[in-house]
Amino acid sequence: MSELTPAGRAALLAFTLLLLVLPAFATGHVLSVAIICLNLAYLGQSWNLMLGFAGLLSIGHALFVGLGAYASGYLFAKHGVPPVIGVAAAIAVAMLMGALIGYLGFRFAIGGVYFALLTIAFSEFVRILLDHATFVGGTEGLFLPVTRRSGVDLINLRGWTEMFYYVILALCVGAFVLCRAMLNGRIGYFWRAIRDNPEAAEAVGVHIFRYRMYAVILSAGMAGVSGVFTAFYNNNLFPEQVLGIERSIEITLAPIVGGVGTLFGPIFGAFVLTPMGEFLTFAVDGLKESGLIAKNVKTDGVKLMFWGLAVALIVLFKPSGLWPWVCRGLGLVKSPEQRG
Amino acid sequence: MESLLKLCSGFDPVTIGTAVISGVLTGLVYGLSALGLSVIFGVIRIVNFAHGELLVIGMFLALMLFRWFGLDPLWSIPIAAAVLFAVGYALQHFVIRRVAYLPDHYQFLLLAGIAIMIVSACLVIFGPDAQGVQLPYALDSIPIGSLIIDKVRLYAALAAVAVASALLLFFKYSSTGRAIRACADNNLGARVVGLNVDRLYALTFGIGAACIGAAGCIILLLVQVHPYLAPGYTLLAFVVVIVGGMGSLFGALLGGVLIGVAEDLASVCTQPSLKTAFSFGLLILVLLLRPQGLLGRIAR
């Protein structure tokens, strides 16, 4: 809180309150959009850890989500293990995969774009393996039994949509608090040093491999938790849908638009892209209804095009993202001088 | 998972032979498409993540020309190459040049954004369904001994070799080609001797894109096109280029052939749907053990 100006504090308060009471006046559709938005914000924070803090580009992040989803989903569907326990398995599997990829990347000194390709390769490889894994349903999917759609059962993650909303909101807030604590702490300083200048960081005693691995493993584990949420919210898992490269790219959009390497950027990005996407869909559908544009124009295509355009424009004109610009413009965060 | 254990030894030489031949032929086409990627990376050091999307534009173009004029995709090659040359040139000159000074991952993000836009435009214009061309010789084949070669594959491979040769000749013997190679070898040196590096980069991207466009026309002979085809081909091109060696033109062709053969053999020995997994496994191995690929000259 100490780095926020009074305006910033007010904004944060308002934002938090809004999120807390949203279910009270949101319709079913708006609520499910809000859930998707928060999930994207959460995943964005996890992805941001790897690139923004450790300097590693991952274009296969859906892999960790998928592993978490399948691990917990399988345990629940075939062995009745509740997600409250299953999440541990999900995190473990995701972290192991993250450790493997991270280790291979560092051991063989692969960086930059080659590392990104490594992440895609692993993601696709696992996806295709899952397509053929009959014990989790393969291409026909893994289905989780839905015992109830009302009430609140946090052990089994079964209940009202509102429950899911608060779960993802809690996850999102938890992620934010965790990232903030780390960034302000020892590990954050070392991460930023490694990101900026690995050679200089090593010269002042920072163990580069170890701290990069922390970032990768943590990022993967966080994504795995999102996988658990996805599995129990959607109740069905298909490799293509959960691990497809489109999912991986989707995860990168919010942090890029909001600001890679910033704390609040991914959240801001998610809350910009999702409502705008929805608005666009709504507008296009409306225009189709009123006959202003052809009926066979695919609404999905338009939304996708908007997102692609947003990313391209941000990279070209505001590579550090929208959030730093908004922050400065509205005077929400204190500068280093003001912080003292 | 029993299907994974089907052994190659159970198959006769004819099946294997046919698979190898069709693999080589398909592989040459993969190689042509990868050439585009390799040229761009070798010279400008840009990893073109919109590769598959440019390919798909080429495919849709050939599709439209077939629909409107009955033009066999092979005759569309010059047209698609020209159109994509313009697209590539414009992309490099107006857009990509601006992020040259930013860290690598911004290039990827920009091209990913552009790729998304292209895919969505295709979705809007053409819809998500797969569409293809019906050629009169589609089902013909040429028997050689007891081996069977598809006419379509043969023509595709010949066209690919023709385009690739033209490209290799251009780089070896034309003055522009040599100028471009100079830029690739030594950017600063090239500027010092007065070469207009920006223009040459734009030209290179255009040429790479033209290559991709030609490859698109040829691939339309073999598969049907739909907007979501793109990412798969981008990844495939990467596998080919990394195995064969980034920056090496022969390497791209060699890599293509290797991947083509590996895939066709894999689909004969195990399940066809696993062949892509095999390619990715190979990519992982190559990235780890020999990132410069078989013939690559670019250090990591």
Place this chain on the structure above:
Amino acid sequence: MAALLEVENLSKSFRGLRAVAEVSFSVEERGIVALIGPNGAGKTTCFNLIAGAMRPDSGHVRLAGSEITGLRADRICDAGIGRTFQLVKPFQDLTVLENVTVGALHNSATVAEAKREAARNLELLELGDKRHMHAANLTLPDRKRLEVARALATKPRLLLLDEVMAGLRPTETDRMVTVLRRLRAESGLTILLIEHVMRAVMALSDRVVVLHHGEKISEGTPAQVTKDPAVLECYLGEGAI
């Protein structure tokens, strides 16, 4: 005084070119030794070999008697050696204070403690008033002082300074010399520096080691070395003697 740093027959070749050839010298505790020589003599390579940025082909480096040959840079820092870089490497996106805090965290348990230590080091190098500036916005002389402050924050026993005076005006050079002398006097710091600026070499060093084509050609006090014919020849050419 016992030798803190011992370099013994250190060698490194790059594809057939002998950059450092059987170089041996030592630096005694609380001593200031300058490593000089024409460009390409192998001075920075020597530093890189000692500091763990490169591994030597052969030879030994010992700090207070313990082998540190070929250790990775962060382990060298643990052993008690801090270094600056010839081409300065600040953490661009961090503020001056944060830059030095990264160094201070090497020995501090908490960030708060590290920040205090960092502030102290900044004061030593007269950068205190710029502590909230982003490193990317500093002038070159300030960046050099930042490098020194950051290295000092790791509480080294031996400080390796690579051309820290390059590009400084004479008054700035004198200030740096004063700071370094004070550090040696007050905290017992040992310093090995590469320098071309003779003003600093003469004012600062107890002893000088001269390298040429990767070999040590002379060693002694500044006065001795500047009169050594071998040294004069390598700087001025044969005809000048």
